[in-house]
Amino acid sequence: MVISTQVLFLSFLALTCSIGLASDPSPLQDFCVADPNNPVKLNGIVCKDPKLVEAKDFFRSGLHVPGDTNNSAGSQITPASIVQIPGLNTLGISLARLDFAPNSIVTPHTHPRATEILTLLEGTLLVGFVTSNPENRLITKTLNKGDVFVFPIGLIHFHQNIAHRPAVAIVAFSSQNPGIVTIENSVFGSKPDIPTNILAKAFQTNPAIIANIQSKFLR
The missing domain is CATH 2.60.120.10 (Jelly Rolls)
Structure with missing residues (x-):
């Protein structure tokens, strides 16, 4: 029972911590001016000197x-x-x-x-x-x-x-x-197209109508 309680408590802590981090991280310095020319890739942009x-x-x-x-x-x-x-x-x-x-x-x-x-x-x-x-x-x-x-x-x-x-x-x-994420572009303008039979079922219409809508979006 003690072990189960500890596991439940740790799971709760992990969940609350993940929720707390579900936004941009807090800065750890006065500023971190973006250096878009830096080749290093990370979650964000590398700081300029x-x-x-x-x-x-x-x-x-x-x-x-x-x-x-x-x-x-x-x-x-x-x-x-x-x-x-x-x-x-x-x-x-x-x-x-x-x-x-x-x-x-x-x-x-x-x-x-x-x-x-x-x-x-x-x-x-x-x-x-x-x-x-x-x-x-x-x-x-x-x-x-x-x-x-x-x-x-x-x-x-x-x-x-x-x-x-x-x-x-x-x-x-x-x-x-x-x-x-613009809804119409994501649904009807994806590259490649989402299969028409999937969208037809989702929107309760026929594939020909879906294909006509998809044709209106630039590729």
Whole structure:
């Protein structure tokens, strides 16, 4: 009985520790400016020599410039992540500017490594996310200028400009590299294609319809 209790306790500790580490690790120094040219590969990016660090490593300009929304979705993401700001490396945060043409969308997607918090600067957006199985509950909210909304890590979510004028938002992430999985591209635009009979069964339709949808995505 004692051994069983100890095993159960150790298993609990292992589980709680793994949950605690399920995010960007805490930094162990003042900063670790990313050195993208370093050939060493690891979970993150190797630090630049601190003696070579400059103010520009922590700086990005241009977020006041509207993004080009002349695309099929009518929206544009302008990132301020580790690629644009190397000094974000190991700090566990990043952000982006979102621009929306009138009546446009950011299609359903997930961020596998980050929670997202959105602040609407101009316009009106309909936003929402879907909870996990089996509930699959849709939680939505109409946002106006100055409103804030949170999208929990890993959940499918979307943004839609429901007004006849442009909208602008700033989004922040709890990771230096939140990642993005757009649902339509992952399902219908994979390389190579997911077999049509699998998707037809999943979406309760026929393979010809699936093949037609897949043909619309660039390879």
